[in-house]
Amino acid sequence: MKLCVCIVHNRDRNKITDELVRAGFKFTVIGSTGGFLREGNTTFLIGIDDEDRPSLLRLIGQNCKTREQLVNVTPFDAAPAAAFIATPLKVPVGGAVVFILPVDQFERY
Amino acid sequence: MKLCVCIVHNRDRNKITDELVRAGFKFTVIGSTGGFLREGNTTFLIGIDDEDRPSLLRLIGQNCKTREQLVNVTPFDAAPAAAFIATPLKVPVGGAVVFILPVDQFERY
Amino acid sequence: MKLCVCIVHNRDRNKITDELVRAGFKFTVIGSTGGFLREGNTTFLIGIDDEDRPSLLRLIGQNCKTREQLVNVTPFDAAPAAAFIATPLKVPVGGAVVFILPVDQFERY
Numbered sequence: 001m002k003l004c005v006c007i008v009h010n011r012d013r014n015k016i017t018d019e020l021v022r023a024g025f026k027f028t029v030i031g032s033t034g035g036f037l038r039e040g041n042t043t044f045l046i047g048i049d050d051e052d053r054p055s056l057l058r059l060i061g062q063n064c065k066t067r068e069q070l071v072n073v074t075p076f077d078a079a080p081a082a083a084f085i086a087t088p089l090k091v092p093v094g095g096a097v098v099f100i101l102p103v104d105q106f107e108r109y
Numbered sequence: 110m111k112l113c114v115c116i117v118h119n120r121d122r123n124k125i126t127d128e129l130v131r132a133g134f135k136f137t138v139i140g141s142t143g144g145f146l147r148e149g150n151t152t153f154l155i156g157i158d159d160e161d162r163p164s165l166l167r168l169i170g171q172n173c174k175t176r177e178q179l180v181n182v183t184p185f186d187a188a189p190a191a192a193f194i195a196t197p198l199k200v201p202v203g204g205a206v207v208f209i210l211p212v213d214q215f216e217r218y
Numbered sequence: 219m220k221l222c223v224c225i226v227h228n229r230d231r232n233k234i235t236d237e238l239v240r241a242g243f244k245f246t247v248i249g250s251t252g253g254f255l256r257e258g259n260t261t262f263l264i265g266i267d268d269e270d271r272p273s274l275l276r277l278i279g280q281n282c283k284t285r286e287q288l289v290n291v292t293p294f295d296a297a298p299a300a301a302f303i304a305t306p307l308k309v310p311v312g313g314a315v316v317f318i319l320p321v322d323q324f325e326r327y
């Protein structure tokens with residue numbers, strides 16, 4: 001058993017949810033926020049048998065494409081990242097970040 | 110030190126919370142959503158010493174019983190799982206799903 | 219790659235967020251609740267290269283100081299911990315709880 005922690009852009013959340021259900025994966029969805037852009041995103045907890053790891057990673061890769069987004073960033077200021085400065089920064093967003101964690105024990109009650 | 114990630118049905122959340130406090134476990138509560146039924150549920154993060162693992166699992170097992178729930182499921186559709194189809198499906202819900210994760214380092218500040 | 223799960227008091231959340239961005243750490247923020255006091259707190263997921271572990275722990279330690287808080291506690295009652303009893307209890311809060319988890323595989327898409 002492995003626990004996959006997968007953080008995706010909200011634009012891809014519904015598509016990923018549907019594909020996971022269709023493929024028979026069991027999972028839990030948690031609302032979260034990006035640390036840098038402070039925009040809402042989604043964290044999936046997906047407990048899988050290790051042999052399903054390649055098909056899960058393929059599913060995530062096919063449904064989360066990185067895109068370029070123009071943002072105004074004020075890196076040294078507590079204000080939300082949306083505040084204006086002269087030259088907007090092109091930041092790659094969308095995409096997914098995936099951590100596969102080892103599991104010592106798995107139980108269902 | 111182990112980190113227990115435990116997902117329970119909202120019906121069992123208050124009972125589990127009280128039992129954990131009464132038993133002296135320290136824990137954090139996160140609101141979450143089931144991937145399949147898209148109903149709210151609760152994810153507990155419970156950092157434990159490994160020797161407390163059997164008593165934690167016993168506490169969870171005693172307070173989360175699986176029950177049968179009738180749901181209308183439209184598996185290949187993005188719409189929430191509550192949409193109607195002819196024959197409702199009996200789905201076992203309400204138990205708990207428990208992942209015990211290894212911890213490399215634990216710190217308190 | 220390691221996944222750091224760090225639970226901090228809401229009073230320290232903005233300070234920690236700013237320091238993590240300033241130091242170039244990438245992270246995700248999740249709203250959570252304390253099991254005992256039932257007050258809102260914040261869970262950070264911070265994926266790091268292992269060599270950055272000491273600087274991350276130093277950053278967390280410097281920005282999360284434990285303080286004493288007076289609370290009214292009714293330990294054997296389901297009601298929120300805010301209910302009144304005769305002698306309030308001094309409970310150390312603030313501070314941070316940090317779990318460093320091993321990661322089998324990390325992917326970015």
Ligand SMILES: Nc1ncnc2c1ncn2[C@@H]1O[C@@H]2COP(=O)(O)O[C@H]3[C@@H](O)[C@H](n4cnc5c(N)ncnc54)O[C@@H]3COP(=O)(O)O[C@H]2[C@H]1O
Nearest residue numbers: 007034035036037038092095097242244245246263264265
């Ligand atoms: N210090 C920094 N300097 C310059 N650019 C920065 C930066 N931190 C983040 N970015 C850029 O901003 C995008 C959004 O980051 P955010 O933290 O809001 O939202 C992140 C965060 O919620 C999560 N994430 C990424 N790496 C993570 C990690 N190592 N640990 C935990 N969560 C992570 O995934 C979301 C998307 O990340 P992604 O890498 O695709 O896209 C990132 C990255 O391209």
Ligand SMILES: Nc1ncnc2c1ncn2[C@@H]1O[C@@H]2COP(=O)(O)O[C@H]3[C@@H](O)[C@H](n4cnc5c(N)ncnc54)O[C@@H]3COP(=O)(O)O[C@H]2[C@H]1O
Nearest residue numbers: 024026027028045046047116143144145146147201202206
């Ligand atoms: N593809 C599918 N086909 C047919 N039936 C399906 C299905 N996926 C889920 N179910 C059924 O629906 C119940 C609710 O699933 P849901 O995903 O909403 O809510 C789940 C989910 O939030 C979490 N969960 C279960 N297994 C998980 C896993 N491997 N990884 C992460 N979270 C999991 O625990 C909740 C309760 O799970 P439980 O197994 O007791 O009960 C499940 C299961 O009996």
Ligand SMILES: Nc1ncnc2c1ncn2[C@@H]1O[C@@H]2COP(=O)(O)O[C@H]3[C@@H](O)[C@H](n4cnc5c(N)ncnc54)O[C@@H]3COP(=O)(O)O[C@H]2[C@H]1O
Nearest residue numbers: 133135136137154155156225252253254255256310313315
């Ligand atoms: N059974 C008990 N008896 C007496 N006092 C108790 C207690 N449980 C907690 N406390 C005290 O109350 C403070 C707040 O706990 P709470 O559970 O609301 O909020 C906690 C919880 O959300 C999280 N946390 C602490 N230890 C954890 C663990 N082992 N696993 C998961 N989360 C933990 O960090 C927050 C702050 O914890 P911290 O230790 O600094 O501070 C704790 C601790 O000093």
